[in-house]
Amino acid sequence: MKKVMSRKKTKTSFKYLPLEIWTLILARMPGKTLLRFRSVCKPWRSIIDGADFVYLHLQLCNINNNSKNKLFVAFEDLGRLGLNGLEAWLRTIRRADTLRKTGHNLMSPGNDDPLGSCIGPSVNGLILTCELIDFKQELILWNPSIRKSLVIPPCPIPSHLQVETAFVFGFAPSTKEHKIIAITSDETPGTQPRDMFFAVYTLSDQRWTVRNNGLNVERSFFEGIFQSFLYSSDTTFLYGGTVFLHGKVHCLAFDYGNNKLHLVSLDFDLESVTFLEVPDLSDKSRPLRFPFILGESVAIFSISTVKASIWVLELDDGKRVWTPWCSEPSSLDGFGLFMDHILSNGPYYYESDCGGCLIIGKKSYHIASGKVQARGKSMRRNVILETYSESLVLHKGYGAQEVDVFPVN
Structure with missing residues (x-):
């Protein structure tokens, strides 16, 4: 009789765990x-x-997403496929x-400019892409882990601007808010200085x-900033790429007024831009420079x-x-490796x-020995990597659609 009661008590206590405990357990699952x-x-x-569970899950994923269990989304060049001959890129989820x-193959129908298909860094498991749908370029938020995507409505660009x-x-x-910030400039001939246009999608x-x-951007500096963000997914020569950390997207931009390179940080809480001059990393040769994430800090390689040198951005008395x-x-x-990949999204630090x-x-590239x-010998031809973490964002409440899956061997 005692054994039966003991078993019943154990089963009952397991079944009726508080929801708070179940929440913490489930939040640690893929x-x-x-x-x-x-x-x-x-x-x-x-x-x-x-909704609160989605962000709890994100927090725990970020804690556990150290360099040794980091994931990538790999964009693998398949060349031109189909009757229309469009460039096709296979997308796979891979261990760092x-x-x-580790994930299913996801293949886009094709893009004329494959580098333009991925716009900037992944954020909370979401990637902003530009897809060719019915012969029209569409902005899409894509979550690979749950295979859902959301088409973004057109940005309200004033019609008088080119x-x-x-x-x-x-x-x-x-605010726990995902945002897309659109930055445009007036290309009308004879417009000096250029007018700026700024819109936010929430x-x-x-x-x-x-x-x-x-964005409180100085006009003399706007050209360099705009070009860096515009070509963030196919970096400008000698420096480029974007990284996301602690609510800010960071990139390198050149101030043509004082001939200096700056780290530009776009703050999504404040919707403002700050600048910090990059230290002189040059030698007699013209260096290639890339921002990347080192631990919990922004760094420049x-x-x-x-x-080869690395500088890390730190806080000293609030500065x-x-x-x-x-x-x-x-x-x-x-040097040849990075020269071959100046049109990539930049390097990613891994502690081997x-x-x-x-x-x-x-x-x-091994930093100490060079x-x-x-x-990745199994990957095809040219490869572009983007850091990635699993999330449930877009799972409920946004009207996101299932992404077509094309298994390709």
Whole structure:
């Protein structure tokens, strides 16, 4: 009789765990697993579908997403396919340590400009892409882990402007709001200085709002900033790429007025831009420079035919300062690797067993030795990597659609 009561008590206590405990347990599960767990029972479905649970899951994913279990979305060049001969890019989810595939193949129907298909860094498991749909370019937010996408309505660009538009995707931590900031300039001949146009799309409202403050950007500096954000996914020569950290998107931009390179930080909470001059990383050779994330800080990697160096952005008495992290002789192979990938999204830091290295394309660069190592042998042709973390954003409440899946071997 005692044994029966003991078993019954154990079973009952397990079944009736408080929802708070179940929430903490479920929040540590992968996104694809959580979608299956929604069918277990109504309380689990209610937990998983809650808006607060989505951000709790994101927080725990970010804590556990250290360099050794980081994930990438790989854009693999398949060449021109089909009767229309459009460029096709296969998308796979891969582990950072081995670059082995962990997710299903997702293939876009094709883009004339494959580099333009990925706009800036991934944010909370979402990637902003530009897709060719019915022969029309559409902005799309895409979540690979749950295979859902959301078409973004057209940006309300004034009809009198002849413009190019830079779209920057990010997240405002204080309001837990995903935003797309559109920056455009007047291309009308004879317009000097250029007029600026600034609009913000918020995911919760799913609409654009025109802003009038112009990001408080000095006109003399606007050209360099605009070009850096406009070509963030196919970097400008010698420097470029964007990274997202702590509610800000960072990129390098050149101030043609004082002939200086700056780190530009677009704050999604304040919807404003700040600038910080980059230290002199040059030597007798013209270096290539890329921003990247090192731990919880923004860093700049500089490499020439002579040396490779890294500077880290830190806070000192509330002021942002650059601190040298390392400086080593470079190799011709290393410089050639980054020269071949100046049209990529930039390098990603990975802490391997033999020390720190930077991953770019299908190869890695060992910082201390300057050696280049081949990786991802199973991947096709040219490869562009984008950091990625699993999330449930777009799962409920936004009208997102399932993404077509094309298995390609």
